[in-house]
Amino acid sequence: MRFHSPAIQYFHAVRRTGSIRAAARVLNVASSAVSRQILKLEQEVGSPLFERNARGLTLTTVGEMLARHVMNVLQDLDRFRSDVASLSGAWHGTVSIACIESLTESVLPDLIASHRGRARRVNFATEVKGSSDVLEALSRGEADIGIAIALRHPPDLRQVALKRFRLGALVAREHPLARRKTVTLAQCLAFPVIQALPELSIYHLLQPLIAQLSETPEPAIQANSIDLMRELAARGVGVAFQTQLGINRLSRDSQLVFLPLDNAGSPVWSDLGIYVRAERTLPAFIESFLQELVRELGERERRENAAYPQVA
Amino acid sequence: MRFHSPAIQYFHAVRRTGSIRAAARVLNVASSAVSRQILKLEQEVGSPLFERNARGLTLTTVGEMLARHVMNVLQDLDRFRSDVASLSGAWHGTVSIACIESLTESVLPDLIASHRGRARRVNFATEVKGSSDVLEALSRGEADIGIAIALRHPPDLRQVALKRFRLGALVAREHPLARRKTVTLAQCLAFPVIQALPELSIYHLLQPLIAQLSETPEPAIQANSIDLMRELAARGVGVAFQTQLGINRLSRDSQLVFLPLDNAGSPVWSDLGIYVRAERTLPAFIESFLQELVRELGERERRENAAYPQVA
DNA sequence: ACAGGTTGATGCCGTTTCGGCAACAGCTAT
DNA sequence: ATAGCTGTTGCCGAAACGGCATCAACCTGT
Numbered sequence: 001m002r003f004h005s006p007a008i009q010y011f012h013a014v015r016r017t018g019s020i021r022a023a024a025r026v027l028n029v030a031s032s033a034v035s036r037q038i039l040k041l042e043q044e045v046g047s048p049l050f051e052r053n054a055r056g057l058t059l060t061t062v063g064e065m066l067a068r069h070v071m072n073v074l075q076d077l078d079r080f081r082s083d084v085a086s087l088s089g090a091w092h093g094t095v096s097i098a099c100i101e102s103l104t105e106s107v108l109p110d111l112i113a114s115h116r117g118r119a120r121r122v123n124f125a126t127e128v129k130g131s132s133d134v135l136e137a138l139s140r141g142e143a144d145i146g147i148a149i150a151l152r153h154p155p156d157l158r159q160v161a162l163k164r165f166r167l168g169a170l171v172a173r174e175h176p177l178a179r180r181k182t183v184t185l186a187q188c189l190a191f192p193v194i195q196a197l198p199e200l201s202i203y204h205l206l207q208p209l210i211a212q213l214s215e216t217p218e219p220a221i222q223a224n225s226i227d228l229m230r231e232l233a234a235r236g237v238g239v240a241f242q243t244q245l246g247i248n249r250l251s252r253d254s255q256l257v258f259l260p261l262d263n264a265g266s267p268v269w270s271d272l273g274i275y276v277r278a279e280r281t282l283p284a285f286i287e288s289f290l291q292e293l294v295r296e297l298g299e300r301e302r303r304e305n306a307a308y309p310q311v312a
Numbered sequence: 313m314r315f316h317s318p319a320i321q322y323f324h325a326v327r328r329t330g331s332i333r334a335a336a337r338v339l340n341v342a343s344s345a346v347s348r349q350i351l352k353l354e355q356e357v358g359s360p361l362f363e364r365n366a367r368g369l370t371l372t373t374v375g376e377m378l379a380r381h382v383m384n385v386l387q388d389l390d391r392f393r394s395d396v397a398s399l400s401g402a403w404h405g406t407v408s409i410a411c412i413e414s415l416t417e418s419v420l421p422d423l424i425a426s427h428r429g430r431a432r433r434v435n436f437a438t439e440v441k442g443s444s445d446v447l448e449a450l451s452r453g454e455a456d457i458g459i460a461i462a463l464r465h466p467p468d469l470r471q472v473a474l475k476r477f478r479l480g481a482l483v484a485r486e487h488p489l490a491r492r493k494t495v496t497l498a499q500c501l502a503f504p505v506i507q508a509l510p511e512l513s514i515y516h517l518l519q520p521l522i523a524q525l526s527e528t529p530e531p532a533i534q535a536n537s538i539d540l541m542r543e544l545a546a547r548g549v550g551v552a553f554q555t556q557l558g559i560n561r562l563s564r565d566s567q568l569v570f571l572p573l574d575n576a577g578s579p580v581w582s583d584l585g586i587y588v589r590a591e592r593t594l595p596a597f598i599e600s601f602l603q604e605l606v607r608e609l610g611e612r613e614r615r616e617n618a619a620y621p622q623v624a
Numbered sequence: 625a626c627a628g629g630t631t632g633a634t635g636c637c638g639t640t641t642c643g644g645c646a647a648c649a650g651c652t653a654t
Numbered sequence: 655a656t657a658g659c660t661g662t663t664g665c666c667g668a669a670a671c672g673g674c675a676t677c678a679a680c681c682t683g684t
Binding site: 349 | 672
């Protein structure tokens with residue numbers, strides 16, 4: 001089913017690979033064919049689309065505009081194909097998800113397992129990244145759905161939902177803080193803490209608050225893995241910080257205790273955003289999963305914030 | 313600048329004209345070429361796109377899906393072209409507007425004149441239709457912006473804004489009702505009324521209210537032109553009904569008086585919606601005008617509803 | 625019922641476009 | 655300097671496209 005001019009597809013491949021010869025290898029055609037199609041495109045647009053560096057090609061401003069158009073075309077073609085297929089009763093395809101680590105413990109595996117129980121021919125491709133990388137992958141068309149900390153997002157992305165979860169401290173059951181209902185940052189800093197590295201969004205959430213305090217935290221352990229931080233906390237090494245997302249199940253049968261964090265009497269929130277490309281209509285089977293994801297995250301938000309009601 | 317496969321463009325022309333030969337005439341090619349491209353498309357999709365009637369072609373379900381995709385592609389291509397052009401400082405193009413008659417007296421001419429004062433190379437194509445025809449023209453890609461009575465709109469359209477204007481009675485200055493501040497429907501029906509025909513949205517707004525009344529209105533005059541109704545009312549022929557939109561200026565130096573309508577103590581609203589195709593990103597120069605349109609309508613809504621404050 | 629006008633589809637053929645091969649110039653890193 | 659990469663360009667065969675004439679099927683008006 002090849003509707004569109006080869007120029008479109010070749011351009012797309014060149015943009016992704018950053019090289020004409022590499023694109024030709026991917027496309028199983030001669031590099032000369034790719035080169036000519038690009039030249040033809042540039043002639044028709046009336047402006048160069050790539051800057052020819054010695055080591056490959058980089059998009060020009062006009063090239064980026066065309067890249068946006070081509071991505072819109074190809075993604076909408078995918079949707080059309082999926083629509084036609086589902087007309088024949090074939091509900092299948094691959095949902096590509098880019099998300100931050102917080103989701104991997106419980107939310108995402110639960111949802112995917114449940115969804116595949118009902119729609120066995122829908123496949124999933126997941127990739128865990130930092131928040132900004134999630135948004136970039138989405139912009140580049142390398143993922144269908146992105147879940148990231150809700151900071152400013154580029155205008156080519158659409159925030160489908162915004163859910164806020166309470167940030168808290170994670171300590172071992174035997175930890176002196178474990179008997180409290182809530183903790184303040186200052187109380188935590190009296191003990192060894194497991195600091196998140198700047199790659200993790202937790203760093204950017206806590207850093208401003210720490211800066212407000214007079215005392216500097218005792219440098220204990222730094223890590224860039226939420227999983228590792230959790231396991232360290234369970235072993236009593238120190239106090240870790242993260243959202244409650246996905247701790248529910250773990251804290252029951254493990255050594256971990258989650259303590260909601262209070263700062264100046266009010267909770268510390270971590271805002272989670274669900275994103276898709278703005279200029280795109282999702283295939284039905286992706287849209288369906290997206291709705292479930294939004295619903296489930298909303299459910300968790302409600303449940304977890306009810307478990308730890310806000311202090312007045 | 314012809315990026316896309318001829319099949320795409322031919323299909324689009326055939327869909328619009330409803331005939332292969334007519335499409336060929338428009339495209340300045342032989343009908344055989346068009347026929348073959350359509351057949352090729354159908355072979356690649358694996359399903360017929362048109363039903364061959366003796367008098368032309370009609371889209372099948374799959375054909376409509378492809379039509380949606382093709383429209384997305386071509387409209388996005390337009391946007392890309394416009395983006396590239398405005399990069400060279402050339403801010404031009406044509407804004408195609410489909411709207412109902414209420415806007416023609418003041419809102420639309422004012423806005424277009426003002427906009428062209430600032431951007432002289434932006435052209436306009438306006439078409440006045442009934443509400444449902446406005447939405448249809450938009451769905452078919454024959455207009456960029458649609459303004460219609462806000463009823464249920466098809467899912468392929470997006471309601472950019474919703475503004476409500478008060479419905480009222482229009483009478484000549486010498487009319488017995490002219491001295492009142494507001495009127496009820498029952499009071500109006502005591503006089504000869506100028507009834508809107510079902511093609512006008514006013515009919516559908518008033519009919520349910522009239523049905524609630526015990527008395528049936530005295531059949532006086534029926535019309536399907538807002539302009540005509542207004543002129544008739546000015547000549548004292550009867551009571552006309554319409555929104556205040558565009559009466560402001562007229563009522564000053566003419567024989568017309570606008571009386572807000574009250575029904576069971578509450579105003580009667582006419583909801584005006586501004587629509588665009590949902591699966592589309594507008595060219596910058598259209599988006600710019602759209603924002604002005606929304607702002608201006610919001611301004612009028614505020615001003616007019618302030619002039620006739622709601623009765624308690 | 626019949627003729628005249630439609631409609632879309634097809635076979636034939638010249639033109640255009642596309643793609644593969646090989647060679648080229650330019651650059652980088654070893 | 656050599657080796658390896660880049661994108662570009664002639665040359666040529668293959669595939670796709672478009673135009674012309676023709677065909678069968680259908681509607682319409684007489």
